[in-house]
């Protein structure tokens with residue numbers, strides 16, 4: 001593979017990039033004045049028909065880096081029924097929907113047709129769109145293959161294929177799907193491939209499927225932005241089994257202490273069951289908070305995100321999978337309710353704030369068992385996370401000023417009586433067990449154990465893939481893939497089935 005590496009992109013203007021006049025007009029309408037480095041580096045070669053390997057994260061403008069040349073290239077020619085002319089693969093529904101929105105914005109006036117194939121939406125409507133013929137198909141890998149296997153889609157007309165957030169695909173176990181999709185498209189296609197990191201597995205598939213790509217690497221954001229004030233709030237619970245409750249009190253104290261400066265925030269939990277509990281607890285205390293994770297209905301997730309974007313939801317309580325890569329401008333605060341067990345997730349999480357030159361605050365609540373994760377994060381970002389004061393009274397061993405309302409804050413009567421009974425039984429943990437799908441022992445488990453033992457479920461997805469003729473490589477079941485991954489154990493190993501299938 002011959003690479004050309006561009007680290008310092010030349011200063012060019014959009015008009016110098018050979019984009020079509022319609023696309024230039026759409027760009028102008030967005031108000032962007034200068035291409036970002038990934039755009040400056042990728043658009044020209046993409047328009048020349050070259051394969052592109054972009055090493056860039058969300059927030060670098062990479063969506064426009066592939067959408068703008070695609071729209072320009074596709075303006076000539078027409079789509080045939082069931083044979084899309086281009087394909088964009090994204091790891092999650094939200095990211096796919098975000099790409100689709102970008103297309104709509106930039107393709108205005110270009111008369112291109114597009115279809116968004118994501119899970120949680122009926123096949124029928126998607127089938128109808130494909131039947132009519134689409135220029136651009138934007139999809140999550142699982143749903144795309146479902147359509148293919150139902151015989152509704154041919155990928156032999158794909159001229160341009162984009163793989164977005166490939167490292168996330170790897171974490172979610174989608175690489176075999178991606179390989180299969182590559183193999184279903186013509187080898188003459190042009191490939192635009194984006195990944196924040198070049199893990200060995202990513203390197204392998206780029207070597208296999210990209211042809212003499214132009215490689216553009218933009219400065220990694222591992223170095224956390226200087227516009228973000230990072231604070232680590234440490235807490236030693238007086239008893240391990242109350243750590244979860246204490247952390248909820250600390251979270252509220254941090255929010256209260258920052259007052260109006262805390263305009264809005266994303267609160268990250270490591271497990272989706274805790275996302276629900278924390279959101280519910282915050283609501284019970286009168287905070288405007290909504291959960292977002294893979295078990296929620298797609299329409300609910302979209303509504304919640306829209307609410308967060310338009311300010312009607314102040315706090316988004318989120319899992320990494322649900323929030324990864326989302327472009328949500330103007331977030332003042334990020335709270336790591338749990339220290340992420342993958343150091344890179346820390347960078348992604350706190351990168352939700354302090355965007356586009358704005359300032360932001362990122363709090364991380366840590367208990368002693370998180371020490372090894374904090375060490376890993378500090379090693380990755382190359383600096384210590386400044387320690388800050390724990391603002392919660394109870395942290396100093398004083399009794400809590402006011403008792404935390406338990407499920408009593410929830411409106412339904414049934415929950416009240418349940419909660420009261422439980423609070424008599426186990427005073428220190430008011431987590432609404434009856435409303436979440438975690439086993440009781442997971443709720444009561446000390447927080448230390450939670451971080452180390454993500455929920456595991458039987459990988460049903462693998463079974464269903466095999467039974468459907470398999471999306472993996474020949475004969476490769478899930479077990480084979482895991483063994484073959486060497487040191488890289490992707491996140492999906494620890495994810496539940498639903499989290500892994502969140503994308504499709």
Ligand code: AMP
Nearest residue numbers: 032034035036058059060061062063327
């Ligand atoms: P992305 O990395 O594609 O998620 O884009 C991150 C954000 O940058 C989005 O809000 C885009 O609207 C914005 N953006 C993309 N290109 C430009 C540009 N050339 N100038 C300013 N903002 C941009």
